Amino acid sequence: MASISLTSVYKSYGTNAPVIRDVNLQIDNSEFCVFLGPSGCGKSTLLRMVAGLETISSGELKIGGQTMNLVPPSRRKVAMVFQNYALYPHMTVRENLAFGLKQAKKPADYIAQRIQEAARILELEPLLDRKPKALSGGQRQRVAIGRAIVREPGVFLFDEPLSNLDAALRVQTRTEIARLHKAFSQASAIYVTHDQIEAMALADKIVLLHSGKDTEQFGSIAQVGAPLELYHRPRSKFVAGFIGSPKMNFIEGAVASVDAQGVVVRLHSGESIRAAVDGASVGVGAAVTLGIRPEHFVADAGSAAAPDARQTITREVRQVERLGEHSYVHLDTGHHDTMIAKLPGDASQQQGDRIALGVPAGACHVFDTRGLALPVLKQG
Template identity: 55%
Template sequence: MTQVSLHHIALAYNGQHVLNDINLSIAPGEFCVFIGPSGCGKSSLLRLIAGLEPVGAGTLTIDGRTINDVAPAERHIAMVFQSYALYPHMTVYDNMAFGLTRQRLDKAEIERRVMEASRILQLDALLARKPGALSGGQRQRVAIGRAIVKKPKVFLFDEPLSNLDASLRAQTRLEIARLHRELNSASMIYVTHDQVEAMTLADKIVLLRPAAEVPGQSNVAQIGTPLELYHHPANLFAAGFIGTPAMNFFNASLTSVLQNGIATTLQGRACAAAVDGTDMVPGAALTLGIRPEHLVLGQGEWQAKIVHVEALGEHSYVHLRWSDEASMLVAKTQDDSLRVGQTVAFSLPAAALHAFRSDGVALRRLASN
């Protein structure tokens, strides 16, 4: 069982920080997903763990052994890239066996490993085919199989599904989840820009933001389980990034601290939020946030005009504009009677609200989820 630890890791290109003060521990058998906007350093961090980028500062360890200067081939890792990079003239079997052949393993051991990997990935019937006769999803499974046969301590995935269409992504995502269950002794580190992949695959999510946005600070915005990041974002960045559509935000002012939350003034009206405001002082500026599925339409003290409706069958996303606000709001609803041009009342349940200080740090929510 393998643990990966990063202590004060930093990386810069031409003097520009890409990673700064990264502190992270990935437990044995854990599925850890790196996610964040373009330029946040998620692929660079993966490549640094793989040994393809130098460690600018800090310490990287696997199983307690410092590997800052250890060659990639000696780190006992296997990497699956965005492109399949299969040899077109070789069969599936030979593609999976190629690395083992170069290690000069005996034929019986190579066959045992390839057959085991093909069973796990359901490639048994395809071993004699060449990559040109495979679908995109099948080629990606072969690339994953090529990693499995190495029996690595750590699997690294760099956006492995981004070249697949939507249905194949969903199917292959399930296969990767099943693979993780079967190979629960190996840690997996996975880079993606897709929130669905992050939320459905991860035991732990590491949310990164561009280092240039937080100079001198760690560019790790939050680390936690998928539901922790969704229900309890640590800051405005995490709240705005996790969730599709994004969280709605409102400017408010703290009126008073209550036993069960805070009272605020929003658009000249009272608005309560179930958050811990112990260290706050009346008059402080706040940002309130609420996810689209928690904004209640059809009742409440505020009104907004519907400017667009995205009807998706199971539910609709209703885009609203306040009469005295330039910002847009989005509500998720199953009410299919709403139409563009209507004015609709809405409310903001206290238990569903998030609150953030002027520096972007979240106040602790008192709600159960």
């Protein structure tokens, strides 16, 4: 087991602008940390720096309290599982599992015992004498994980390990990885994915990275926190839009008033909506963006059941997607973009209806012109 810390870490390739900027991060023993972000934001680069497969341009990396910047990968006690499992095709599962340990000149009985243990945990026992081509994608992935487990690493590193699997197998293997990590390991883990649902499901801690202009302005890290922290308290419009599916609706407006109960935003469409956020940093008249998640609209606004949702936004229904458990109601915004409300599966709304959706003040987010969220007011 080993904790990981990164301090003021930068990475540039050649003379180009840094792809990783000012990363400060602490990952504790047995913590499962997920690097999440859009393609090209630097997730793999950051992971490969921890593994030692990529040099660190500046800053410090520690594993288990020791500086690792110049320590070769083989001496970092990390085991990496890649997207393409890279199993040796001419070797059996058993030989694949043994390979790293043989290279490290471990004694035969130790190797046999480690393989037996890993095979038991991963339910690979019946497959030990097969070659990779006789395995399913999910089984191959388990062998790849097994190769990491037998080495008893202090740190597990996963780079999009499920992206070659079909949807059902992804979910199954994802559950498996979470179970394995909880049950058998004091090791810390870093898991890279661009899939926010995978990140929400697996992570103790999500590190959300952004790219381009945001990275230049704020550094590589957009926000670090537990999954629900990022969901409920996104620090910026980028985080708010990245976490959650369908994504948060953003509606332009301006501050109409600020008081102890929050901020009233006057939307360009005319409605005034109160948001339970701290308006200390914005003045009346300032341009802001109101954010509301599709699942937080209330369809029967004004009813006794929804007393806190009496303020409403009224729009025409452009399209309804009925998915069974719920329906996505697309609303006309008067622009090219749409607003989506997630309503119950039996919602009666139809294309062309004008509907009033309740907007609870506590479910509203407000972003300033820099894209930063105004702090949520404490309830009660």
